[in-house]
Amino acid sequence: MSGHSTFEPKHPALKWFESRLPLVGLLHSSFVSYPTPRNLNYWWTFGGILSLMLVCQIATGVVLVMHYTPHASMAFDSVEHIMRDVSYGWLLRYMHANGASMFFIAVYIHMFRGLYYGSYKAPREVLWILGCIIYLLMMATAFMGYVLPWGQMSFWGATVITNLFSAFPVVGPTIVEWLWGGFSVDNATLNRFFSLHYLLPFMIAGVVVLHVWALHVVGQNNPTGVEPKSEKDTVPFTPYATIKDGFGMVCFLIFFAWFLFYIPNYLGHADNYIPANPLVTPAHIVPEWYYLPFYAMLRAVPSKLGGVLTMFSAIIVLFFVPWLDTSKVRSGRYRPLFKQFFWIWIAVCIGLGWLGSKPAEGGYVIAGRILTVWYFAHFLIVLPLLGLFEKPKAVPASITEAVLGKNKGGAPASAGVSAPQTKG
């Protein structure tokens, strides 16, 4: 893809360096001159927001480790020590805990964006799969992080999730003991979770680099789903995307700050302020909100192994979406039927999340079963069939046509405003 400008070092020292390691040139071509579709909307700012959240989580996490003690008899007290004694410890811990939730809010919006606009379709399959891997790593990281304060929810969450593996026939119990490093969740479990919780974010950062690399090879999708065809269809990343991403980040941070400063415990559970007790399980045990849809699926299936497999399949199915969607049209904008099914599926996901927070009894279980079936039907039946039967609307010939066509009936001046790059 041709850029808007290339980096040419002027300073002799920079020239010397650039001919040995073209680092500045790489950054320039990736984040300054990189051509982005001119019609990206605010749903496209969540990639940048997610990078920001990853940095936020790693920065606050590294600092929290300076005051945290990963030991079964000291972990809970060390977290309280962070909250009460450490200078700004309360702020840093709340940033980290709420930051995890913000990270998931952003990743869900980012994924829904990809699903709506067909960002997973050729040639972006690898980009999509790398994203799914990041999501899996995020779930593992968040789960292990939630165990570290060693409160009641930490302990029993760890017990329930690790026991999922006991569902596998024959090897199950052995696997669980291996995961625990003992016969129950205890100090050995806490220590390995702590180690991995520190490791995985850096693995996420590594996969993020691959994700961004893959993105820059195939180029960004856009709301029309039409590939940029000429220089007129794109604008340089800086200033257009940088400013738009920056504004998106600021708005997101305001949302984050609202949780952080006004309702820092809203997304947590009061039971986690009770030290872990291996002899008593809390009355209502629920995972963090971002796992709730999967938790609902786990409980919807009346067999232990079946529930576990269903839950894991719900994530694995995402990896195959590029091949399950048979439609030639990329963006949901031009797919009238898909659009409706997409929103139904969003409602199903939210419904499952709500059911996950309810006790597993009566109507909740029945509703959970219906929605679980629909969740999978969307991927396995609706997406393949829609491509065959749906009559898509006319797709614009180019991004520029889609952007300027909207203003055809209006004042010509507004068309001029939305074409700022024409002289470049």
Added chain:
Amino acid sequence: MATSGTAEPTRRDFLYLATGAMGAVGAAALAWPFISQLQPDASVLAMSSTEVDLTQVAEGQIVTVKWRGKPVFVWNRTPEDIAKAKATALSALMDPVARNANLAADAPATDENRAAEGAGREKWLVVIGICTHLGCVPIGHSGEYDGWFCPCHGSEYDSAGRVRRGPAPENLAIPPYKFVSDTKISIG
């Protein structure tokens, strides 16, 4: 960007500066907690004073107590130790300053200024047991001057804790302390 033929600052120049300044303030405010968290926390500060019962220290004995994680030597000096320290001329000292946190910063390193203040208390010498060279803990009742000898680099201190042979540059520091009763001191 905003290319203007005139030298006058434009509205856009102002906006750039204002935005940049606001961003700098925000970045500094964000960095503050990350830097502040490194300082001693409330639980460390709460343990910053230590009491010592002097009746437990026999004549001639040096006891070591921990104050803020550091060793503090409390020496019940014999009359000979005191006499020797008093006989030393200030001009013979490497460091002529008392280094006593309870006195003025320029107080001379006489034995009176090094020992505990008050009648009958001059036998008490309270010093931080950290060599002023590179932080090792010197060994008591040893060295040529009958004070402390540092095993790391051979610095020697006399019976008033004053450095007499290098490489240490300063006398052993005297921590802030006071007598809470005739037989008890509170350090810190």
